[in-house]
Amino acid sequence: MRILARFMLSASDLTQFPAPGVPEIAFLGRSNVGKSSLINALLGSKLARTSNTPGRTRSINFYEVRRAGKPSPEMLFADLPGYGYAKVSRQIADDWARFVDPYLHQRSSLALSMALVDSNIPPQQSDQQLVEFLSRQGRRHLVVATKCDRLSGNKLQGAIKALEQAYPGTPIVAFSSKTGTGKDDLWEEIRKVIQEDSD
Ligand SMILES: Nc1nc2c(ncn2[C@@H]2O[C@H](COP(=O)(O)OP(=O)(O)OP(=O)(O)O)[C@@H](O)[C@H]2O)c(=O)[nH]1
Numbered sequence: 001m002r003i004l005a006r007f008m009l010s011a012s013d014l015t016q017f018p019a020p021g022v023p024e025i026a027f028l029g030r031s032n033v034g035k036s037s038l039i040n041a042l043l044g045s046k047l048a049r050t051s052n053t054p055g056r057t058r059s060i061n062f063y064e065v066r067r068a069g070k071p072s073p074e075m076l077f078a079d080l081p082g083y084g085y086a087k088v089s090r091q092i093a094d095d096w097a098r099f100v101d102p103y104l105h106q107r108s109s110l111a112l113s114m115a116l117v118d119s120n121i122p123p124q125q126s127d128q129q130l131v132e133f134l135s136r137q138g139r140r141h142l143v144v145a146t147k148c149d150r151l152s153g154n155k156l157q158g159a160i161k162a163l164e165q166a167y168p169g170t171p172i173v174a175f176s177s178k179t180g181t182g183k184d185d186l187w188e189e190i191r192k193v194i195q196e197d198s199d
């Protein structure tokens with residue numbers, strides 16, 4: 001399946017969000033966890049800017065996504081600013097309060113939230129807070145364990161087990177933007193949600 005995507009707009013407050021329409025997939029997680037890299041891997045493009053400097057994405061970047069042959073976009077991807085990085089945490093906390101939190105509360109077209117967590121570190125409190133928030137809001141979500149290429153088989157299994165304990169009942173997908181591991185599983189999850197949305 002060939003995917004065609006294009007950058008739509010960058011929003012840094014509520015009034016700039018695109019009008020809700022097609023189902024939206026949001027990518028959330030701590031700064032530097034690999035949100036923009038995941039979007040690029042799914043889209044097979046370099047549309048989302050990635051960086052070694054945590055806190056690079058400071059606004060919500062929206063992308064229109066459609067399958068080749070389809071006349072109109074089927075979904076939007078939303079790349080959200082990261083949280084939890086000490087050096088820039090003040091600014092980031094402001095961003096969250098000002099427009100990320102309202103986005104998660106109010107966005108009617110939000111169909112699936114991907115909560116990215118780094119598979120190389122133990123479960124983090126800030127990630128748990130996010131996942132609990134999504135659960136409380138009744139937002140459909142899953143946990144994506146990123147950068148799994150850095151872990152050998154045994155270690156990865158241990159990491160996934162720890163995440164299963166930290167996020168009981170939440171689907172967990174091991175992912176690497178370097179190797180493509182988990183990409184098909186994530187597309188499968190996205191397709192399910194889009195399908196259900198149109199039923
Ligand atoms: N080894 C490895 N490195 C990765 C992977 N995904 C991302 N990275 C690296 O991690 C760094 C951060 O990636 P980004 O995709 O920019 O992270 P982000 O979550 O969008 O970061 P912010 O926008 O700052 O919140 C970059 O140096 C990437 O090359 C992965 O699957 N494996």
Ligand SMILES: [Mg+2]
Pocket residue numbers: 035036037049050056057079
């Ligand atoms: Mg980013």
